[in-house]
Amino acid sequence: MSTLGRSTVTVGGLGLGTAPLGNLYTEVTDEQAHETVDTAWRHGIRYFDTAPHYGLGLAERRLGAALRDRPRTEFTVSTKVGRLLEPVRTATGDDLAHGFAVPATHRRVWDFSADGVRRSLDASLARLGLDRVDVVYLHDPDDHAEQAFREGYPALERLRAEGVVGAIGAGMNQTGMLTRFVRDTDVDVVLCAGRYTLLDQSALTGLLPAAEARSTSVVIGGAFNSGLLADPAPDATYDYTRAPAELLDRALRMKAVADRHGTTLRAAALAFCAAHPAVASVLAGARSAAQVRDCAEQFAAPVPSVFWHELWDAGLLPPDVPVPVEEPS
Known part of the structure; x- marks a missing residue:
């Protein structure tokens, strides 16, 4: 377990991301969602990340239902603020334009104001059925930097000071603004999506050194x-769109190295993220019991040091990035 920044909130090395439980791309039944969370629990996962954005609140509702009978002191939940969900008068169509296979019953309204932060958190607690969450992130404030820093972040600071939440931060798909949060504010944690992987180490430029x-x-x-590093194939996705040919080729070459050394690309992808000293947890999104079981097993599997050396020798990984140290047998 790792403690987030200077807070008292702890997380395990592997957490469950719940965007798939909000029907990301395709539908998941309530039963499948519940079984996914139950399987994560059986495999020792105690950190669960969610957001109102995921399925217009569906992921939060499903996560809360699955955790309802679990001892509250035994798990950590993070959610996000910045998008308020407002009901529409007449629901027509679906939400696939935003990536979720759910009816378009609500619309997202960007709001990083102090009032918006509190309203968003209150609504999340109602959907989760919890009296508190442990971590709150400002969610994707890319185009709302001024309001996020001037109003949203101070609101989170107040919530933390009041004891309403244990840790605060920001979650984004870019590193520049996250680095600013680390350097210019007193966040406990930042959630960086997709920018520190076997295919993209841009977080090494500023974010990870600053965080450390x-x-x-x-x-x-x-x-x-x-998806590309889970199953590199011609139809695989990278950053939620079809993977470019060059990156597909790199992923396939990495997979061939993994095959030669008796490991998997999935195990290597998870191990790589976890190896940096600033990283407290790696979130794996899963939509089924089988997927979360596989993630837990891959995360626990050792990756031989010869794999990393071959990636370096082949120019598939920069020579100065931290990699896991193989435990002596």
Whole structure:
């Protein structure tokens, strides 16, 4: 377990990301969602990340239902603020334009104001059926930097000071603004999605060194770059779109190295993210019991050091990035 920054909130090395439980791309039944969370629990996962954005609140509702009978002191939940969900008068169509196979019953309204932060958190607690969450992230404030820093972040600081939440931070798919949060604020943790993987180490440029220097924790999401590193194939996705040919080729070459050394690309992808000293947890999104079981097993599997050396020799990985140290047998 790792403690997030200077807070008292702890997380395990592997957490469950719940965007798939909000019907990301395709539908998941309530039963499948519940079984996914139950399987994660059986495999020792105690950190669960969610957001109102995921399925217009569906992921939060499903996560809360699955955790309802679990001892509250035994798990950590993070959610996000910045998008308020407002009901529409007449629901027509679906939400697939935003990536979720759910009826378009609500619309997202960007709001990083102090009032918006509190309203969003209250609504999340109602959907989760919890009296508190442990971590709150400002969610994707890319185009709302001024309001996020001037109003949203101070609101989170107040919530933390009041004891309403234990840790605060920001979650994004870019590193520049996250680095600013680390350097210019007192966040406990940042969630960086897709920018520290076997295919993209851009977080090494500023974010991870800054976090290490400031004793700020980093949670890594998107370890598989939305699918390419889980199963490199011609129709695989990278950053939620079809993978470019060059990256597909790199992923396939990495997979061939993994095959030669008796490991898997999935195990290597998870191990790589976890190896950096600033990283407290790696989130794996799963939509089924089988997927979360596989993630847990891959995360626990050792990756031989010869795998990393071959990636370096082949120019598939920069020579200066941290990699796991193989435990002596």
